[in-house]
Amino acid sequence: MKENKSYEYVNDFLFFILKPVSSSGGDTYLYCSGINIDRFLPITKGRHRPMSNPAIRGLQLVNLGVRALALEHGATPKALPENECAGIIPSKDSWSAERLLIENVPKSLPEKIISYCVINLLKKIDKAIILGATLPDKLLEPDELQLFIEAMCAKYGR
Secondary structure, three states: OOOOOOEEEEOOOEEEEEEEOHHHOOOOEEEEEEEEHHHHHHHHOOOOOOOOOHHHHHHHHHHHHHHHHHHHOOOEEEEOOHHHHOOOOOOOOOEEEEEEEEEOOOOOHHHHHHHHHHHHHHHHHHHHHOOOOOOOOOOOOHHHHHHHHHHHHHHHOO
């Protein structure tokens, strides 16, 4: 059986990765996601309580949305221990990461997950810090999104 491909959306601010688990026969994926806390600080610093960083909370809420999306498409999300995404999380800067194992993944779901994650992470951060920024409503290329977030940090940063 042909192994499914990996799906990756990565820039200096965030990453969303779905990697097939080879021992599963191709329909199980490891989902790893993360945000660079340091890179988001210009727009989050001073806009949250010490334990409620809007970027970290946004990533957590997106993770819950991925679980719901998986269930909606007949897949089964499962929690994983922290070390399952070791090596994916960059060592430079401070990162917050989330992880899941998703079983019985239909072929159309990985791309939907990536798109959902990127678009909704920005919406959740914007809503939490009440910027009212005009956000992209479609998935940009990772480097385009990085430039967009850098511009947001320059415009709205404290």
